[in-house]
Structure formats: C-alpha cells, structure tokens
Amino acid sequence: MIKVILWDIDGTLLDFRPVERHALLSSFEKICPGDCTDAMLEDYSAINRKYWEALERKEITKAEVLVQRFEEFFGKYGIDTALAKPFNAEYQVRLGDEVHFFPKAKETVEALKQAGIRQYAVTNGTKVAQDIKLKRSGLDQLFDGIYISEVAGYDKPDKRFFQKVFQEIGNYDKGEIIIVGDSLTGDMRGGNNAGIHTCWFNPQGLEKHVTVVTEHEIKSIDEVLSVIQKY
Ligand SMILES: [Mg+2]
Known part of the structure; x- marks a missing residue:
C-alpha cells in the first residue's frame, strides 16, 4: 500500500x-x-x-x-x-510572482490529503524561489513537509538526498513510497537510486531517452489517484 x-x-x-x-x-x-x-x-x-x-x-x-x-x-x-x-x-x-498549476494538480493533492496519504515536496529548485512559490500556490498548507536540495545539501537523483528525506519522515517501508515527477534523470533515477516506486509524469508523450525504470507513466496528474490503488 x-x-x-x-x-x-x-x-x-x-x-x-x-x-x-x-x-x-x-x-x-x-x-x-x-x-x-x-x-x-x-x-x-x-x-x-x-x-x-x-x-x-x-x-x-x-x-x-x-x-x-x-x-x-x-x-x-x-x-x-x-x-x-x-x-x-x-x-x-x-519566479515567485506567479504560479500555474497543471490541470487537476491541486485537486489531486487535496484529494490525497483527504485520503490520509502523506505528501512531501522534493525539489532541486532554489530555496528563495521555492519558498515563495509553495506559499503562493497554497501547496505549503497541503504538504506534510518540503525538501529542497539546496537545504538538504544534495540534489536529486543523489541517494543521499532521499536518505535525508527518509530520516525525517519517519518509519515507512520503501515499498510504501512513490515519487511522481517529470524528470527521468532527476526524479525517476532518484527513485530508482532510493529504491522506491516511480511514476513518470509525461504530459507531452516524450520518448524515454535514458535507461531508468519508470513503473508508471501518466499524462494527467489525477491519474496518480488510480496508480496508488494498484498497490
Ligand atoms: Mg520537474
């Protein structure tokens, strides 16, 4: 699960x-x-x-x-x-002046929160930009925590970035965690390095140009709701 x-x-x-x-x-x-x-x-x-x-x-x-x-x-x-x-x-x-959600993205995060799923941001962006952005988008209120590589000291896909996250979020089995992201080389490879499940957000149907394991591929963020039902 x-x-x-x-x-x-x-x-x-x-x-x-x-x-x-x-x-x-x-x-x-x-x-x-x-x-x-x-x-x-x-x-x-x-x-x-x-x-x-x-x-x-x-x-x-x-x-x-x-x-x-x-x-x-x-x-x-x-x-x-x-x-x-x-x-x-x-x-x-x-970068913090405006936020644009992908269709159904905010609704999906809200629905998952309602369902009791813990949600964390894992981002390679800069702290100054991400802080403003997360606040302005209201995502800071929906997430259980925010992990910015600049603060963690390591960037995705470095395993040590994820180790920091795991240390802080508490005791979960790796099989209970999934990463959702658009970058094959950052998010999906990061997920592979960390030994957790992976879901590739590929709205434009791009070719998979590198060798990484993507267990799921979605075109719309609300598909995450059905992806997590599969476990
Ligand atoms: Mg990205």
Missing part, C-alpha cells in the same frame, strides 16, 4: 513554462533593457535544460548552473555577461 508520495514541483504540479517566461521578461526589463524575443526565450530554455542535466550528472554545481546558463545565453546575444549574476538574483525573485 502506498502511504507516502514524494512530489516534484516544477514541471509536475506546477507548469513552469509560463512562470519562467514572465520571470525572464521582467528580469530583462529591469537588469538589461532591450529586446527579448520568443526565439531567444526558446533558445534560453534549451541552454537552461542542458545546465540542469549537467547538475544531475554532477558535472557542475548548482551555483554554477544558476549563473553560467545566463552567461552562455548573454554571450550568444551580445549582452554583457557580467550581468548574469544580478540577472539571476532578480530572476529567482520574479
């Missing part, structure tokens, strides 16, 4: 894309006024993803991800790369 759900936040419960767009555009306005086109945003997205994947492979630190993604992006568009640091600081704050 599943008693605990570990939820990824960005790209799983919350749709990060509209928020990222807002945060980038408003940071641009403040830190480096000038054109920021849709094509540039698209390009940034790809650069950003590359850096977070490098973090998951432990090739780079979180602090490096945050600044270097903007340095690379700015370099490409002839913007002063010295602005990357202040730009990121502004961007982290602006």
Whole structure:
C-alpha cells in the first residue's frame, strides 16, 4: 500500500513554462533593457535544460548552473555577461510572482490529503524561489513537509538526498513510497537510486531517452489517484 508520495514541483504540479517566461521578461526589463524575443526565450530554455542535466550528472554545481546558463545565453546575444549574476538574483525573485498549476494538480493533492496519504515536496529548485512559490500556490498548507536540495545539501537523483528525506519522515517501508515527477534523470533515477516506486509524469508523450525504470507513466496528474490503488 502506498502511504507516502514524494512530489516534484516544477514541471509536475506546477507548469513552469509560463512562470519562467514572465520571470525572464521582467528580469530583462529591469537588469538589461532591450529586446527579448520568443526565439531567444526558446533558445534560453534549451541552454537552461542542458545546465540542469549537467547538475544531475554532477558535472557542475548548482551555483554554477544558476549563473553560467545566463552567461552562455548573454554571450550568444551580445549582452554583457557580467550581468548574469544580478540577472539571476532578480530572476529567482520574479519566479515567485506567479504560479500555474497543471490541470487537476491541486485537486489531486487535496484529494490525497483527504485520503490520509502523506505528501512531501522534493525539489532541486532554489530555496528563495521555492519558498515563495509553495506559499503562493497554497501547496505549503497541503504538504506534510518540503525538501529542497539546496537545504538538504544534495540534489536529486543523489541517494543521499532521499536518505535525508527518509530520516525525517519517519518509519515507512520503501515499498510504501512513490515519487511522481517529470524528470527521468532527476526524479525517476532518484527513485530508482532510493529504491522506491516511480511514476513518470509525461504530459507531452516524450520518448524515454535514458535507461531508468519508470513503473508508471501518466499524462494527467489525477491519474496518480488510480496508480496508488494498484498497490
Ligand atoms: Mg520537474
């Protein structure tokens, strides 16, 4: 029986894309006024993803991800790369301005809470952005706890991140815990490393490009309700 759900936040419960767009555009306005086109945003997205994947492979630190993604992006568009640091600081704050749930995501978390399932956030985001976001979304009231890698000292998929979580949530069998997330290399591999059940949120039907075990694959968050019935 599943008693605990570990939820990824960005790209799983919350749709990060509209928020990222807002945060980038408003940071641009403040830190480096000038054109920021849709094509540039698209390009940034790809650069950003590359850096977070490098973090998951432990090739780079979180602090490096945050600044270097903007340095690379700015370099490409002839913007002063010295602005990357202040730009990121502004961007982290602006990320908390808006929240967008995926369809049925909040209702699902509420239903699971009603059903007595313990729910925890497990996220690789930064503390400053996640704190504001979780509060604004009301998720902080629904979760039994929040685990941010920056605070834990390890990022998903590192086994030690999950060990910290297990130490604090109390005595559960690994078979009673499932992680739900959109990242194969962070969430699903993390779940595999930690020896817990895995549910891949894949709303766009992407190809599985890496070797990880995904016990369940869902397109809509409310499918989690039936997934946990299977145990
Ligand atoms: Mg995610």
